[in-house]
Amino acid sequence: MTKYEVEEDLPEAPIATTPSDVIHTSSWRTFRPVIDLKICTKCNVCWKFCPDDAVAFDGEGFPVIRLDYCKGCAICAEECKPKAITMVKEE
Amino acid sequence: MVELVISGNYAQSYAAKLARVQVASAYPITPQTSIVEKIAEFVASGELQAEFIKVESEHSALQACISAAALGARTYTATSSQGLLLMHELLHWAAGARTPVVMGVVNRAVAPPWSIWTDHTDTMAQRDTGWIQFYGESNQEVLDTTLMAFRLAESVEVRLPAMVTEDAFYLSHTVEPVDIPSQEQVDAFLPPREQSSTLQVGTGMRLGSFTGPDLYMEFRHKIARAMARARDVFLEVEDDYARMTGRNHGGLLPTYKADDADTVLVTMGTATTTARGVVDAMRADGHRVGLAKLRTFRPFPTQELRDLASQVDRIGVLDRSFTFGAAGAAFTEVAGALYTGPHRPLLRDFVAGLGGRDVTEVTVREAFLDLLTRDAPESQWVELKSRQEAP
Amino acid sequence: MIEIRFHGRGGQGAVIASELLAQAAFLEGKHPQSFPFFGVERRGAPVTAFTRIDDAPIQIRTSITAPDIVVVLDAGLMRTINVIAGLKPDGLLLVNTEKNPDKLEAPFKGRLATIDATGIALAHGLGTKAMPIVNTAVLGALARASGIVSRDSVRKAVERFVPAKQQANVMAVDDAYDHVLTLAAVVP
DSSP states (O other): OOOOOOOOHHHOEEEEOGGGGGGGGGOOOSEEEOOOOOTTTOOOOHHHHTTOOOEEETTTEEEEEOOOTTTOOOOOHHOOTTTOOOEOOOO | EEEEEEHHHHHHHHHHHTOOSSSEOOOOOOHHHHHHHHHHHHHTTTTTEEEEEEOSSSHHHHHHHHHHHHHHHHHEEOOOOOHHHHTHHHHHHHHHHTTOOEEEEOOOOOSSSSSOOSHHHHHHHHTSSSSSSEEESSSSHHHHHHHHHHHHHHHHOOOOOOOEEEEETTTTTEEEEEEEEEEEHHHHHHHOOOOOSOOOOOOOOEEEOOOOOEEEEEHHHHHHHHHHHHHHHHHHHHHHHHHHHOOOSSSSSEEEEEETOSSSEOOTTTTTHHHHHHHHHHTTOOEEEEEEOOEEEEEEHHHHHOOOOOOOTTEEEEEOOTTTOOOOOOHHHHHHHHHHOOOOOOOEEOOOOOOOOOOHHHHHHHHHHHHHHOOOOOOOEOOOOSOOOOO | OEEEEEEEEEOOOHHHHHHHHHHHHHHOEEEEEEEEEEEOOOOTSSSEEEEEEEOOOOOOOOOOOOOOEESSOGGGGGGGGGTTTTTOTTOEEEOOOOOOOOOOOOOOEEEEEEEEEHHHHHHTTTOSSSSOOOOHHHHHHHHHOOOSHHHHHHHHHHHHOOOSSSHHHHHHHHHHHHHHHEEOOOOO
């Protein structure tokens, strides 16, 4: 990452060349969501409500938590219609 | 070059066409609507090769332009009054992101009460946003200044968005002769935009990064310096334009009979035209009066005003807006520029023409006579309908 | 400088009339300025439009309060609007009506002119009975009655700037030019 110290170091416009996804917010987590695929109905509500785009999908259409970015806010567990998601404490 | 009898709104449309804008996006609002309708006609007929992005609000219109401009496109939008107010947060964005969007604004009073007629409140409310601001006096000036605005905004020393204003109905819907430069002339004056270094397709860049107290101030200082450079760059751009067309509208603060005046009125927009007639009439009566037109509000013509102050005894500012709890916006800024300078002539504020109230020869003469005979610190609202005795 | 005020109803072409007059003057090398008074816009609502014509560039941008000429595209407006407000005593009042000038009930002692622009417009298929487009006929009458622009300039402006039925509109101009009736000012 570039080191900026004074005005002359900065680009003219406030741009960053580092995309924001290099920052793994996984370290913010205390609990992580675990999805029971036997109960999951693939309704996609967890994906829709996740504030962080931390839900992806596998080849069969089941949701997969993107653990690099999940902050453990538990909204997916709260909103999951069939109650397929449990929050499990991180070691 | 061809001379057409057109409205101020169409003058903007022709300028956008000649500038070969690549992206235009706008939302209709009286009295701006015909600017954008004409641009849409140009795009539909193929006379202008541009992407016309239809949006559901003014906020989205400016957003579309900011995004396109960040990627290197030459962009144009237009609005007025409530539409401009709706876009307000994005005006800060356009300047902070250093995107050279050009916008036409038809000066219209703000609600409530609802008004479709002219005053300057809408654009005065944007003077903190980092946009270059021009106030137009005639349809010719509006067309010429819009073309110059593209070049100024895009220049590498500046890279700031610019707005060109015109008074509602007095210019927007008033039809008068305008010289339209040829496409060849404009192409020579305004080449295609240099590749922007803000965002590039195919790279993982982010615009608008989160910045802490350690460096935010430095980013903003860059804007301050760019706006300061805009002053001299504009004068060069106008010199170039004058060479091409034979027209020079007089820089940041054109004056009329101010050189040997002892009393000068500072005016903005179309009130200037009427004020010139009054200057001539009062000179015939023996008063040594003149006027100075505040053509660029940003960057503010501090040096030009200080030079003027060194020559005169009295300056009156004819405001077409008012900042409640303080004074007219133009007066406040003139006072700021002069107070920190070496010359402080008598300075007074006259508020007139709000909500489209006609600024007539009588209005201007009343302001001049009051300026010549009375000193008062309060802003004087001219021709206010009231049963109370004016102070 | 000559100042002209037009009174019409939304949809009759008063604003276009003021612009066409500006174009005609421009074709003669004069300096024009035209603008509408903007109120709430809808069909049938009263519309006022203005034109200034001068030999030198026009150095004024305010409303016209003392016109030299008033043109009324819809005689019915005269019942509700004081169309002659501010009209100079030696000015010209031109009204679209079937009546002859001496039968016109207008408290005005200057020059009067009348033309049946409605009849002419309908005869040339311009607009409908409910909303005849009388502006080009009225301009033809104005050119003859006032002499501020020539018939030829009005024809050229109409040909160039009217969006449809150019030939019919030009014929309406000619028709009205030939048939406008004027009455000299009543000298007290």
